[in-house]
Amino acid sequence: SKHITGHTGLLCLLGSPVTHSVSPEMHNEACDQLGLDYTYLAFDVPEDKMPEAVQGLRTMGARGWNITMPGKNIMCKLADKVSPASEISGACNTIVNDNGVLTAYTTDGVGFMRAVKEDGVDIIGKKMTLLGAGGAATAILVQAALDGVAEINVFNVRDNFFARAEEIVAKLNERTECKVTLHDFSDPEVLRASIADSAILVNGTSVGMAPNVDRTIITDTSMFHKDLFVFDVIYNPQETRLLREAKEAGCKTGNGMYMLLYQGAASFKLWTGEEMPVEIIKEKYFS
Ligand code: NDP
Structure with missing residues (x-):
């Protein structure tokens, strides 16, 4: 010892x-x-x-x-x-x-940016779709905007953090070059359109975390496309249902472990x- x-x-x-x-x-x-x-x-x-x-x-x-x-x-x-x-x-x-x-x-957001980079994915200057506005999602949002991701659509999944998210989004639009927009998760077509031209989709919620491993935040897998990198903040399990289905759709994936x-x-x-x-x-x- x-x-x-x-x-x-x-x-x-x-x-x-x-x-x-x-x-x-x-x-x-x-x-x-x-x-x-x-x-x-x-x-x-x-x-x-x-x-x-x-x-x-x-x-x-x-x-x-x-x-x-x-x-x-x-x-x-x-x-x-x-x-x-x-x-x-x-x-x-x-x-x-x-x-x-x-x-x-x-340093959570710093960890996220490094994990994505080490997965061989470059998101600088690109567009991100981010699901959730809790602690992990916010850390990712802020660091990604500071580090040069060009555009981030944040989908607030439930209402708990809406007011806080609005304030943070306003600050990022004022202080960084990133164009950040807060959306309501309830309209699937807005989400589909955002994912369609995003380089990365991030699950920043706890949906799919053990023991609720049958759950996924994206129930319509036709939203995945082969140029999309799908990242889940969850590290238990290492492969969530979201990541498994994204992989099946031909996406590259990364989990929260290295973050x-x-x-x-x-x-x-x-x-x-x-x-x-x-x-x-x-x-x-x-x-
Ligand atoms: P928070 O409680 O701060 O945020 C949780 C988020 O998930 C909120 O946006 C919440 O929405 C949403 N959410 C939770 N349950 C549901 C549900 N049933 N349906 C829809 N949305 C839901 O938690 P954290 O951000 O700290 O943690 C989130 C996940 O990230 C956890 O799995 C945690 O283990 C992981 N994590 C990973 C890290 C890493 O380094 N890889 C670091 C930190 C966390 P609402 O606010 O409306 O409830």
């Missing part, structure tokens, strides 16, 4: 629940591989206790932390500085502590300045 000394730095995950998370294994393995003297722990912290947890971590000089649900929004407010992507989305999954100054970042890996790699880089040895992590924890 790890040799922990008085010099060992602290990294951690805050949220509730946290015991299912692969982040502790991923980051501890990466630190071991590179000989970096940090240890990464997971702490179950409910949303209303986040201010206390942050005060403690700041006082104790933790180098940084990840935040999972339900703390992603409140953590942004607790930070001293906020990255452009976190400012637009109002959410963060990573805090870097520079001698008591906390900066909030969101998860690469968001971790991006956070790791922010804390340590080093590249995560992703091939080793892939082999051990993502295969």
Whole structure:
């Protein structure tokens, strides 16, 4: 086991629940591989206790932390500085502590962009159809617009996040070159037309996630076309019904597993300045 000394730095995950998370294994393995003297722990912290947890971590000089649900929004407010992507989305999954100054970042969207690129698909300057406006979908939306995707049609599947999505879409249209439009999911012909000239279709909802593996967000598979790359944020199962049917229709597909890996790699880089040895992590924890 790890040799922990008085010099060992602290990294951690805050949220509730946290015991299912692969982040502790991923980051501890990466630190071991590179000989970096940090240890990464997971702490179950409910949303209303986040201010206390942050005060403690700041006082104790933790180098940084990840935040999972339900703390992603409140953590942004607790930070001293906020990255452009976190400012637009109002959410963060990573805090870097520079001698008591906390900066909030969101690396989920960075992870998505890298996962797509490593799948050999270029979406810069192209059109995207994005389903959902929850946490994962928003992270993807913001990063894709910042990174140069030309046009994004967001389909709000249910109403919970509509007002928030409207605000974010307005900010992106004002601050980026990307043309972003928010649509209602209920009109299948608008969706069909959007998918028809999109390079990529992203499921950003939890529809199809285990245990509801029989479900899919696209029930009419005639919307798929062979030039479409279909990406699902879900990583459990690795092949959702959506991806299986897209593949059958001749589409190239990608799942959320490497998005998860690469968001971790991006956070790791922010804390340590080093590249995560992703091939080793892939082999051990993502295969
Ligand atoms: P949120 O709760 O923030 O968002 C969920 C989204 O799914 C919302 O748009 C929601 O719509 C929609 N949705 C949920 N159930 C239904 C339903 N029955 N019918 C239609 N729409 C539905 O969750 P997250 O964004 O955090 O997570 C979404 C998925 O992404 C999960 O499967 C999660 O595991 C995965 N994820 C993957 C990551 C990765 O790195 N690969 C990172 C983060 C999440 P509404 O708001 O109207 O309810």
